[in-house]
Amino acid sequence: MSALCDVVHAFADGELSPAETEQFTGHLATCTKCQAELADIMQLATAGAAIAREGVVHAAPAAVEPSLVVPLFVDPTPLRRPWYRRGSAIAGVALSMAAAVLLTVVVPRDRALPEYSMNGPTGFVELTRGSTASTERPRVFVPDGIVAFRLLPAEPISGATPALGIFVAGPGSTLARIEGAEIRATEQGAFAVRANAKSMFGATPGEKSIYLVVAPTTAELDALRGRELRALENRSDLRVHTASVEYQITE
Amino acid sequence: MEALAREHESTLYAVALRMSREPSLARDLVQDTFERAMSKLDQFQSGTNARAWLTTIMTNLYVDRCRKRAREPIHEPIEDHPAVVAVQHEEAPAWARFSGEQLRVALAALSEDFRRVYELHAIEGRSYDEIAKELKIPKATVGTRLIRARRKLKELLLKQGRKAQEGEG
Numbered sequence: 001m002s003a004l005c006d007v008v009h010a011f012a013d014g015e016l017s018p019a020e021t022e023q024f025t026g027h028l029a030t031c032t033k034c035q036a037e038l039a040d041i042m043q044l045a046t047a048g049a050a051i052a053r054e055g056v057v058h059a060a061p062a063a064v065e066p067s068l069v070v071p072l073f074v075d076p077t078p079l080r081r082p083w084y085r086r087g088s089a090i091a092g093v094a095l096s097m098a099a100a101v102l103l104t105v106v107v108p109r110d111r112a113l114p115e116y117s118m119n120g121p122t123g124f125v126e127l128t129r130g131s132t133a134s135t136e137r138p139r140v141f142v143p144d145g146i147v148a149f150r151l152l153p154a155e156p157i158s159g160a161t162p163a164l165g166i167f168v169a170g171p172g173s174t175l176a177r178i179e180g181a182e183i184r185a186t187e188q189g190a191f192a193v194r195a196n197a198k199s200m201f202g203a204t205p206g207e208k209s210i211y212l213v214v215a216p217t218t219a220e221l222d223a224l225r226g227r228e229l230r231a232l233e234n235r236s237d238l239r240v241h242t243a244s245v246e247y248q249i250t251e
Numbered sequence: 252m253e254a255l256a257r258e259h260e261s262t263l264y265a266v267a268l269r270m271s272r273e274p275s276l277a278r279d280l281v282q283d284t285f286e287r288a289m290s291k292l293d294q295f296q297s298g299t300n301a302r303a304w305l306t307t308i309m310t311n312l313y314v315d316r317c318r319k320r321a322r323e324p325i326h327e328p329i330e331d332h333p334a335v336v337a338v339q340h341e342e343a344p345a346w347a348r349f350s351g352e353q354l355r356v357a358l359a360a361l362s363e364d365f366r367r368v369y370e371l372h373a374i375e376g377r378s379y380d381e382i383a384k385e386l387k388i389p390k391a392t393v394g395t396r397l398i399r400a401r402r403k404l405k406e407l408l409l410k411q412g413r414k415a416q417e418g419e420g
Contacts (some may be wrong), residue, residue, distance in 0.1 A: 009394065009398050009401070010379075011398070012270050013270075013379065014268075014270055015378070027316045029318040029320070030318075042306050042309065044373065044404055045266040046259075046266050046303075046306045047300055047303075047354045047372060048354070048369075048373030048374055049373070049375055050302055050351055051351050051355065078317070096314075228340060245344065
């Protein structure tokens, strides 16, 4: 055992200087202990990288069905238009989550989303059907760029060509509509959504609730911009599907 | 093999690049890994863990390169060397044949401090410095937590593997 054995992890992690790397690779050539340690590190590293590629960031609690997982994907295609208007006022009103229908969703893990060309998913939303407990918010690591995901409302959305809007709100903030979000109905009552990550979630890590609002016409959606969350309550003409996440944008 | 390459190339490259910090070297290493895998494809048991198998090949190739370099004058380009010597153990160790799901379960069993550092590093690809800043801990602590997280993960994955074997038996 040499003092150089201590740096095998830092070496595998690319944390050594070029001179240190040179010195260590010379040592690695002959040290079977470091070779074995490196082999272990590499196995965990490729498995971790594979998880990152799959977009799964943390373990699903045992109670969560595997299908209740929404991958967030990166789409390398740049958006054509900048956008995004946030609600301006800060209000201290929280929507009673019990009053909202949970956005439940979801994509079986083994199913791809053929409608987008994905270049490495890097985050995911994990939602438990029916759960709105604030302590159970999934953590989401969202890459900066375009994210695409699919939503499957708990109840089918019916009616003649309703208007759909995605809104977000942080704790105590008003509703901000994601102006550039593309929302398309797909098979089985699901919706494919594509939006800019920072516009969707905001650049500062924290808690955010996402609302898929279904309204009879776009006028109702327009009227919700900048309103407090209670504007969504007791509205028989709106269907609101919501989920809360703890998010963090990664560069 | 094409399917294997499609599935694992970016993963192997990410890890090789992190270690070597040299894109061309990482690309070569991954390329050589698939070439070797192709030549040994008959030894690969279908249905076993291809990621673990390819990782073993890549690690062995890298260590072989280090051996070659250690034996030869430094100024001689490594490309001039004949093909690397035969790798002795290309079978992935049993503990490494875990699935992503198994790793997620093991990760969930780590204490929060270790899991957070591990996730930031292995999954988000952050450097020690970035993690230290994010978590407001010394850089050296990031290193030690990573080491402990890895050792614990291996231990947990070994246990999972044993349980699975007992379940089958």
